[in-house]
Amino acid sequence: MLYLLAHVQDEIYMQNQLRNHWEVTRDPTLNAEINCVQMLVTCQLNEWRTDLCRNRIQNMTMWVMQVLTLTPPLIKPGGFAV
Numbered sequence: 001m002l003y004l005l006a007h008v009q010d011e012i013y014m015q016n017q018l019r020n021h022w023e024v025t026r027d028p029t030l031n032a033e034i035n036c037v038q039m040l041v042t043c044q045l046n047e048w049r050t051d052l053c054r055n056r057i058q059n060m061t062m063w064v065m066q067v068l069t070l071t072p073p074l075i076k077p078g079g080f081a082v
Contacts, residue, residue, distance in 0.1 A: 008044045
């Protein structure tokens with residue numbers, strides 16, 4: 001299981017608290033703040049996912065390169081198959 005960064009979790013928690021408070025008060029300025037926090041959380045989650053995918057692709061590429069360099073040749077220098 002992958003875990004979110006602590007500051008992203010804090011932002012999500014703050015957004016939920018603001019939304020709960022807004023449901024009671026229906027204050028338009030509070031709604032605007034919730035929207036800003038939502039955009040921030042969305043951007044942070046997108047960056048986190050992008051970094052995660054980029055790291056996976058890098059690791060897979062490194063693994064493939066290691067396998068290709070460690071694989072012995074199928075034909076010996078004399079021309080006979082192994």
